[in-house]
Amino acid sequence: VPAYELPEPANWITGDLISAPALRQQVSNTVGFLTGVPMFVGTQQTTSQALTNATGTAVTIDTEYWDNYNGHLVGTDGNTYYAMVAGWYMVESHVPLSYSGTTGTVSAGMTANSNGTVATGWGQRVNNCAAESVAVSVHLTEMVNVGTFGSGDYIQAYAYQNEGATQDLRNYLTGPISVPYLKAKWICANTGQANLALPTNPNWPSPPTYITSAFLNTNIQQTIQFLAYPPILEWHYNAGSANLASQTTLPTGAGTLLGFDTEIVDNYGAYNTGTHLWTAPVAGTYYCYGQVGITTGAGGQAMAAGLTVTSSNYFGGTTATIWGGCQSTAASTNYAAIVRRKLRFNAGDTVNLAGFQHDSGAASAVVEGTTSWGTRMIIVWVSA
């Protein structure tokens, strides 16, 4: 287990000695922790787990690829990653179903115990197909009660299928590897200093210029604060009362805007509940995930999730939508479509979630909230 912990960023005062122990405590700890953040990467590939029809099931992870803080064991609680360090984690998973028929759907999700509250959130839900569908999921979750294997806050990959009978997860190791997958990665401290500028990391002063407390506070204290607590966001739409009109074609401009009403985390206060826009607080490349959950009408045939961006980096500065690609839908079913991209933004650029659905009878679909397959958006700063 790595020996480094994020320090409490020190405030440097004129007259302070810049000692080796102080620099180790501040800089070495930060660099050691952030270059090897708590992360788990694992798969299920020695057994094909059976999924009971229409029942959410924790996915057993029987093969570890990376677990630098020992939060998981193969065998005991093999479906669970116990957080060893407090913070916000990004959880990615995907589940392939070993079923080549076209009945029913498959979905990926996450169950987390976050500060004593256990909840399951579902990601993409797609129709089964002859090529054997693979559904994906992304979530942010806050780990608070940490540090003990077997108790406290935890993360599990979840899988669901409703073909009508029990079906197995797929464990293909020849040809393309197609196995259930879970990654949990620390991305941000639970608390910190928000709304800081991007660190500039200048050269250190050379004589006769001398090091000032202001230089140290800008280039050590605030840099640690920014890197330990970068902009992250997850908002949900919980009301579940909106309608998404049927459209005959996927728009080439801006798609239909979908808003959120419930903040999960937004440490830079970057989402506006009036305009339903997220505004980039600092420049950089961001991990962006959008999910549209709808219940289709009687003629439901297609749906897609998109990210509508206003940025000089895309579409010549015109507001337009980056789509996640359409997926097929059937009648009167709660589906979720996703879009996932890493996108570069300038400070002040905006993003909102967009939705598309087509119904053969032109009926609207219900935008889902707290039902199983809901509507949400995640944005995480990755790099300047």
Add this chain to the structure above:
Amino acid sequence: MALYPPPAVPQFPAGYAPQPSDMDGWIQSTFGFLTNNIIFRAEQHTAQALTAGTNTVIQYNTILEDPFSGWTGAADYWWTAPYSGWYEITATVEVSTSSVSVSSMIEITGNITYEVALLPTPAFPGGCSGSYTVYLAGGSDYVQGIAYSSGTATLNSTAGRYSALEISFVSE
């Protein structure tokens, strides 16, 4: 933008009078790396053909970000990791063909392929996106994006519907 390699943890020896260049190495370059991560982003803007039932290497023709110059174009179409470490790879496949099943895959160094998403498309331009985090050896391991379609198809060449490969460094 200055580029820095993944750093060793600085030790700050006691009893040593550091020069400004020492402080640059211990602080500027380490925090510089953590601020300016290794990133690669590419899109395919051309209507590349996909043969039914065949895994096809996506020939990304628009490199959006590659500050560490890891990209090799025709005829390889791969990104080589500049330094060893764990990398988060996201691959998106978008087709302009309807009513096929589409899969997004990531191939590592030409011999390990991970399927990260697969779904059936409707009578509209479809697609899927998935992610995998893998360890790459710096200077030797490389990444390609792979598309699969159950029927003859073409990758989407409409803005906002491009296939994409995105990679970021996550851990030493």
